[in-house]
Each structure stands twice: as C-alpha cells, then as structure tokens.
Amino acid sequence: MTFKSILDEIENNLHKLLDDLSISDVEFSVEVAKPGFGDVSSNISFLLAKKLHKSPKDIAEMLSEQYLKCTSTLVEKAQAHPSGYLNFFANWGKLNQLILSESYLAEFGDVDIGQNTPIVVEHTSVNPNKALHIGHIRNIIIGDVVSRILKKVNYQVNVLNYVDDSGLQVADILVGFQHLGFSLEPSTGKKFDHYCGDDVYVKTTETYETDSSLEEIRKNTLKELEDGNSETAKFADTITRRVLANQLETCWNLSVSYDCLNFESQIIRSGLWNKIFEKLKEMNLIEFEDKEKNAGCWVIRGENKEEDKVIVRSNGTATYIAKDIPYAAWKLGLLEDPFNYEKYDKEQPHSKTLWQTTLNESSHISKNFSGEKVITVIDSRQARLQKIITSLMAKFKSTPDAYIHLGYESVTLSSETAKTLGLNADGKQTQMSGRKGLYVNADSVYDILKEKVKEETCKRHPEMTFSEIEKIAHHVSVGTLRYEMIKQDLDKIITFDLTKSLSLEGDTAPYIQYTHARASRILEKSNRVPSIVVDFSLFTEESEINLIKTIGLFDLKVRDAANNLSPKVIARYCHDLAVAFNSFYEHVKVLELDNKELENSRLCLVNSFKITLEKALELLGIIAPDRM
C-alpha cells in the first residue's frame, strides 16, 4: 500500500458520489497535488460544470460537503479551491504507516503489467569493428534501463545484442589488415577495439580516397564475407570476436548485461531469409517491379507518397533492410528457430549467463529468446527503415504494437570538444563519425571521470584505502555516465562536452549518491537497527511528510516509466527523492534526540528512504556507495 491507496480511495468515493447524482461516463482525474494544494487533487468539478450548469467552484464546494459522508480511512478532509479544484488532505498518521511498512518489503515498487509474458529488448548492436563511443552508450544505457524497468513490472525480459559481423564496416578493417599491412597486434598496447576503430578503420577509409584500386578489393572482401566457408570469413570471425569481447568488457563495466548474442553472419547462413522471402511473396507484401528505375527488383510499395523500397536487387541479392526482416520475425517467434545455443566463453558480472547463437550442429542446446513483444532500441535516424519493418511485423502478428522501434536522438559533440579532436566546428555542435575518427570513446570518458572522482574522494577522505577509493570512484563514474545518458527525454539531442558533461554537482548521479551516503552514515552512527514498531504520528515536520510522500510515489513512477518506455521518469524520481531527503536532512535532526521514540521513527524513515533510493537507482543500473 503506497500513495496509490489514497488515490484509489478517493477515486472510488468520487465514483460513488457520481452514482448518487446518476452521472456516469465522466473521466475525471485524481492526481498527486501540486505543492501548496493539499495532497491529492481532482479536476472533477470542471468536467461536471457543463452537465450541472453550475460553476466549478460551486460544484467543488458541493462535492467537498458530500465527501463527508463517504467512508474514508486515509483522507482527512476534502476542500474546494476557489479555482474549482477539489483538493484532499491526507490523514498522514495512517498513510505514514502504510507507506513506510510497504517500503521495507522486498517487492516494494513492483507492478504487474507484464504478467510474466516474454518480451525482447534489443540494444547495443554496434558493428564489431571499433570501440564503443559515447553515442553508442546512449543506446546501451537506454536499452539497459528499459529492460530493468520491464523486469520490475513483471515481464520476462530477453535482452539481445545483434552483432553485425558481416557488413561493410567489418570489410573495411579486413582490407586494412590484409592489404594495408596493419599488424594484428597494436604496438602501443592499446585495447584491440580501440586500435581497430581509431587506427585501422580510420586509416583504411582515408586511403580509399587516394587509392581507387582498393574499392574493388573492398567489394570482393564483402562478397567473401557472406560466404561462410571462405578464408576471409574465418579471418573476419577471429577479428570481430576479439572486438566484440572488448566491447562487452566496456558494457559490463557499466553494469550492462545481455541474455543472448545474435550474429548477422549466422542469420544470413541460416537460410531464414529464403523462408521469409517466400512468405512475403505469398502475403503479397512485396511486388516484382518490371519497369522503370527499379526494374528487376522486388520492392515494398511506399505508403502515400513515399518511394518504393528495394528489398531484393535485380541481381537477386537481399538489401540491408531485407536482412533485418527475418531477424525481426525471429525475435517475435514467428519462425522456426534454426539456431543452437552455447554459452559465451567469458562470464558476465553477477554470473548472469550469456548465451550466443550457433549454427554448429555439435551443440544441441535449444533456447527460446523470442518475445510476445519486441522493443528494439535504435537511434531515430533509422526511423524510416524501422517503420517499414514495424509495419511488416504488424501484418505478421495480429497483436497491436508487438514490434516497437524505440527511437532516440543522437549524441553530438560540442564545438569545444570537437576542437580537441582536431575539428574546427565553427561554434556549432557536430555529428560524430567513426569513419572520420570524430568521436569520444566510452572507455576514455569513463577513465577521465574516474580520475576526477578519485581526486575528489581523496581530498575528502585521506584516510581511505586505495581499494575503497577505487570502488567508490567506479560506482560514481558509472553512475554519472549512466545518469547523463537518461536524465533527459529520448527526443532531445545530447550535446556531449568533455568538461561540462562530467560535472559532479547539481542534477547528477553524484548528487543522488551523496544523499545515499548521508543516509547510510546516519544509520551507521546510530549503531542499531531501527524498530519498525513506531508511532507514525510523530512525523509532523513538513520535510518529513514530504519525504514519506515521495517514497510512496515509487510504484506510480515505475508504472509511468514502464507504460511510456521512459527511463527519464525514474531518473527524475531518484532526483526528487534526493531533494526530499536533503531538505529533511537540513531541517531535522535524527541522532541524539532527547525523545528516543522520535529518534527511532526518524531512523525508520531514513532507512526507508535508503531502501527506496537503492531500489530506484537499481532500475537505472546505478549503485550508491555508503560513503563518498
């Protein structure tokens, strides 16, 4: 029972009052009130104004009187506001108890939306030819937080990472290794993924400009890549596996994990495309074009004025988007699974098993990573192509919104940061480019942050051991980076600036983590476990009530975040919790009070805050240290 109980109680009572007035079909709202307007507000009087031919104010007054006869356990009084709103004041003595005792339960904040149905969240999906940069990190963190939220609302979540190991970008670094003399071992001791991206990939694409003979080599390499038995494909496999392993290290370090890796090369070799191609033809979703510019191709007709999209070229090969169709159908469980599964050879943190697909017959393990619903996290530059996939899937599977493209705006570089990378951006923000070497690697950002946090922590706690500081610095830098990637809405471009984006003050993860450290310290110093049997009516301070109220909103926020696939809702909630606690901390003393009963109740509240914040932060994949 949380704050939702009072909302439900009021809603039920208002419905009864409407029944008495023989009014139905009014969809009024019952919401958490704005500060200064009680605890709960309803717009019901505005909606009744027309029906009853009275002013909202009069109706609110009438309803507040009528409300007296309702059975209410959590509402102290209903009050009409001159504006017409109907405001409610909670009986905090009772609500305190409900919220605080609920917050101690393991399942606090759990909401059953998913009813344990399987759902796929696909994210990351970075070409295995380079290290992850800050733009990829946005994708990864959004995907990871969404999957955590969906788990919390009782979906059985399968997290997939699609490894595009046979595309042009991979061919490019192969050309570098095989024809431009790049050594397989970076001489500088660089991580292999950084070496491939920063050196091999950038130099190779640069060389294309001057050496036109490479173009032919590149094409052949790409062709050989698709034939699984070729030497090139085998070589590519060793390279991409090494890069992938490095990319995964970066992800794991940021507390991101997966359930299964899917390889594009295997999807191509599995023959799934032919099956789906036949199905598309049968269902008349694609047409053979016999004239004009797309003559000899299979196309999907554009809706309205949009252009047709070629799916199969006149030479019979499938295009980029076509390769996505069987994979999308596979994710929805619409195709017979051609894969066997094996464990990935390295262990993920928290010993969560990571599986990978294989076409190898010697493995006989079968698994099911498909979902009733699929959410694929891809930046909105791909919106056009994703729309085609989505509408195809809607025709394959009748449930509405079974296949969802969760789009988000990209991360750009501030002109100052672009300048440090050697580009004069003329005061404008710049799109990142792997090809041009214009990006900031995720590992570097983490390293810079960590150094900064270490320095700060050392200053504050000269007594701490090296390993303690190391641990704190890790959690704080991961938190900072993750929070930075999700605190704003998905449709906002993030302009990344090496100095500004790495702030540790204000609306940041360290601000939130710091309040957790404050709470932990109080509990630690109190030297005892607070007894939950307390007098809840002792909470009379505004900052206390406000903190309890905020704690009680947890499940409502989880519901909101899940329904809207909106990670930022939880990020903002964590911030709200921290603000409420800081206000409490500044206004109210907890330890060494004369009134021991009050001290115990406040300790309970601090503990409840700490538990709730930890749970909320867990949804963001952020760990708050006990000291910092």
Next chain:
RNA sequence: GGGCCCAUAGCUCAGCAUGGAUAGAGUGUUGGACUUCUAAUCCAAUGGUCAAGGGAUCGAAGCCCUUUGGGCCCGCCA
C-alpha cells in the same frame, strides 16, 4: 520535392500523452550557512511575450492549422 523530430529563464532541460490553480529544476550571476548526522550539501536573490500568428474551447505552454528557425532521414551502400 517528400517525411520525422525539436523550439519553455543567459545556458542545459522538466512540465505537454490525459487542457484547468501560482509555468518548475539544474547551471550561471550575487549574497548567506561547516566547532553540528559528510558543504559532491542547503538557504536567499536574480532570471519567462512558453518561437510567431491564427483556430476550436468557459479555459491553452499543452489540442488543430499556418509560418519561421534548427537538426535528421529519403541508394539496386551497410
């Protein structure tokens, strides 16, 4: 030419889905609070024609239309 997205305080953003009260944070600037449960904190001041215009509504930052400015997408590349 067609399509998608954005525009709210000097700067970065909440609020918009589901219209209703006094449009909120952070940051910046200025001033204040550490002998106290950790100052990565708190308090105060400052700062707004919610891009512009029109429409529907008793009522618009929010809904509809138009315009302007900015970003992105539109290959038999991937």
